Amino acid sequence: MKISSSKLFKLAISLLISCLAVAVLAQDNTEHNHEAHLHPETNNMSMDNMTMEQHDHAAMGHSMENQMPLSGTVFTKDMDGLPDAVSPETVALKNGDTYTITAEYVKKQVGNHTLKMLAYNRSIPGPILKIEQDSEILIKFINETDFEQTIHSHGVRVDNRYDGVPGLTQNAVAPGDTFEYRLKFKDAGVFWYHPHTREDYGQEMGLYGNYLISPEDNNYWNPVSREIPLVIDDILIEDGQISDFYQEFTNFALLGRFGNEHLVNGEKDYSLNINKGEVIRFFVTNVSNSRAYNLTIPGVKLKVVGGDLGKFEHEYFTDNLLISPAERIVVEAMFRETGDFQLTHTQPDNQINLMRFVTSANSHEQAEITNAFYRLRHNSDVKSEFTGMRNLMDSPPDKILKMTISLANQEIDHSEHAHMDMQMDSHDHTQHDTSPNSLTRAHQPNVPAESVLQTVQWDDPEQSDRTNITPDIYWKLIDEETGKTSSDIDDWVFKQDELVKIRLVNDKNADHIMQHPVHVHGQQFVVLAVDGMPNNNLVWKDTALVFPGQTMDILVKMSNTGEWMLHCHISEHLHAGMAMTFRVEDAGGVAAGDEFRAKSEANLHHH
Ligand SMILES: [Cu+2]
Numbered sequence: 001m002k003i004s005s006s007k008l009f010k011l012a013i014s015l016l017i018s019c020l021a022v023a024v025l026a027q028d029n030t031e032h033n034h035e036a037h038l039h040p041e042t043n044n045m046s047m048d049n050m051t052m053e054q055h056d057h058a059a060m061g062h063s064m065e066n067q068m069p070l071s072g073t074v075f076t077k078d079m080d081g082l083p084d085a086v087s088p089e090t091v092a093l094k095n096g097d098t099y100t101i102t103a104e105y106v107k108k109q110v111g112n113h114t115l116k117m118l119a120y121n122r123s124i125p126g127p128i129l130k131i132e133q134d135s136e137i138l139i140k141f142i143n144e145t146d147f148e149q150t151i152h153s154h155g156v157r158v159d160n161r162y163d164g165v166p167g168l169t170q171n172a173v174a175p176g177d178t179f180e181y182r183l184k185f186k187d188a189g190v191f192w193y194h195p196h197t198r199e200d201y202g203q204e205m206g207l208y209g210n211y212l213i214s215p216e217d218n219n220y221w222n223p224v225s226r227e228i229p230l231v232i233d234d235i236l237i238e239d240g241q242i243s244d245f246y247q248e249f250t251n252f253a254l255l256g257r258f259g260n261e262h263l264v265n266g267e268k269d270y271s272l273n274i275n276k277g278e279v280i281r282f283f284v285t286n287v288s289n290s291r292a293y294n295l296t297i298p299g300v301k302l303k304v305v306g307g308d309l310g311k312f313e314h315e316y317f318t319d320n321l322l323i324s325p326a327e328r329i330v331v332e333a334m335f336r337e338t339g340d341f342q343l344t345h346t347q348p349d350n351q352i353n354l355m356r357f358v359t360s361a362n363s364h365e366q367a368e369i370t371n372a373f374y375r376l377r378h379n380s381d382v383k384s385e386f387t388g389m390r391n392l393m394d395s396p397p398d399k400i401l402k403m404t405i406s407l408a409n410q411e412i413d414h415s416e417h418a419h420m421d422m423q424m425d426s427h428d429h430t431q432h433d434t435s436p437n438s439l440t441r442a443h444q445p446n447v448p449a450e451s452v453l454q455t456v457q458w459d460d461p462e463q464s465d466r467t468n469i470t471p472d473i474y475w476k477l478i479d480e481e482t483g484k485t486s487s488d489i490d491d492w493v494f495k496q497d498e499l500v501k502i503r504l505v506n507d508k509n510a511d512h513i514m515q516h517p518v519h520v521h522g523q524q525f526v527v528l529a530v531d532g533m534p535n536n537n538l539v540w541k542d543t544a545l546v547f548p549g550q551t552m553d554i555l556v557k558m559s560n561t562g563e564w565m566l567h568c569h570i571s572e573h574l575h576a577g578m579a580m581t582f583r584v585e586d587a588g589g590v591a592a593g594d595e596f597r598a599k600s601e602a603n604l605h606h607h
Contacts, residue, residue, distance in 0.1 A: 126209025160562025234259025256290025277365025
């Protein structure tokens with residue numbers, strides 16, 4: 001039986017949005033600046049169908065002063081009676097264990113501000129769940145917030161029923177309700193969990209946490225002194241609180257919400273004490289809504305060993321770690337010198353200190369660990385997994401997906417966008433940078449060339465994007481073959497274990513060009529080539545950053561049946577339409593989660 005997931009998904013989204021609005025309107029909310037201005041067409045993202053009223057609203061929004069509130073219902077910032085945030089707990093779970101995660105509002109001290117935030121088990125990040133590879137864990141989720149929730153286990157090849165996509169794999173968890181997620185962890189490495197409802201709001205407010213999956217093979221990673229997860233985020237604080245979110249729409253929809261404060265493991269001035277000679281393996285996760293981080297630790301040697309889903313074919317030393325929203329990097333750092341070191345983020349116009357490492361004089365150096373650090377491993381086990389895939393390097397793509405936006409009807413004042421001019425000027429899409437150095441780098445998409453870094457939208461310092469809202473802003477995925485767009489794409493059906501090559505084309509002729517971190521649910525993929533340059537260091541991934549104007553070929557191994565999302569992981573772009581679904585079914589045409597979708601479709605038809 002073939003189910004039209006796209007129709008179902010659209011209906012579900014529209015139901016979700018209307019339920020959300022009603023649920024929140026029903027409760028006492030004393031912070032309405034304005035009468036609720038509901039957009040009945042929030043789910044209809046077509047620009048052509050934009051009503052006059054919406055158009056006027058959009059045009060007015062852009063000409064208004066930045067500080068003018070939008071016409072909508074602001075999520076309340078009332079903090080009365082909220083519990084204080086606690087420090088994240090590290091919890092070791094064994095096969096068959098059950099663990100309860102509760103999402104709720106907390107008060108959290110960030111610098112001089114007491115912020116209303118959202119937390120899992122009252123901590124930001126949520127608890128670090130340490131689990132052995134191949135274990136199955138039952139997560140009992142409780143929603144103590146005032147809006148619908150789910151848990152999406154990012155990068156974990158879960159059974160489709162536990163993927164956390166409302167309307168597609170489960171019903172959203174209403175306030176006060178619960179849901180049980182039965183999760184099997186097939187892969188080793190670092191993963192993360194977050195909601196898949198109003199990600200722009202939930203994630204920015206603090207709903208994220210790591211799974212650390214220890215490999216079955218004790219020699220999978222190098223010997224190190226310690227392993228430490230680093231969760232990196234930026235938040236936008238204005239007037240002492242996290243800047244407004246609206247119940248009816250997503251703001252900052254063109255560029256995504258860039259923050260003005262940076263958090264590492266939930267803290268503004270995070271610091272770690274290190275003993276001289278230690279090699280630390282950091283599991284880095286970027287949980288920001290929109291910001292790509294360009295990380296380094298000046299004075300400390302870094303070796304990249306893993307990506308989203310396990311080891312690279314070849315380890316490499318680097319000065320820079322580029323990490324887009326939702327990506328993970330596994331990096332080892334050798335602290336040979338005594339003193340203070342900073343984890344920094346570098347963008348063309350400035351450098352920001354994110355956290356501090358204080359290295360004490362008492363040496364903990366161990367020869368075995370030091371020697372392992374300086375040896376670059378070539379992982380033949382990983383390489384052999386990719387042999388068959390590499391043979392498809394030159395084959396034509398099965399699907400071509402254009403990532404674009406059209407602002408033809410929009411009154412967007414581009415002069416407000418700080419990086420627009422720079423971006424357009426520095427853009428030469430017609431030729432590759434062919435200097436020997438950049439050529440080597442181009443073979444390693446993980447270390448982008450300087451000219452590529454120049455094209456990135458690094459920031460929105462004046463928050464010029466605040467009045468750009470959904471559905472006025474419609475970021476699109478267009479199937480080149482059928483012309484179908486985003487949620488209307490309903491014919492991507494693959495057989496289990498098929499290898500599917502998808503060419504992701506970041507439209508260089510779009511009205512606004514920006515980088516997009518593309519996330520594929522439920523499966524693993526590799527980046528085969530970027531702008532036609534083959535990638536000579538493969539790693540399994542679930543999220544890859546397609547730079548402005550770039551073309552990236554990914555090869556997806558469709559191992560996991562179900563109906564799944566493919567979307568941009570800039571939260572605001574996801575809500576602005578840069579999302580689609582695809583189906584993976586077994587030889588008999590059956591996919592996990594079909595029972596849920598059949599039931600929901602029947603229900604939708606009856607109402
Ligand atoms: Cu995007």
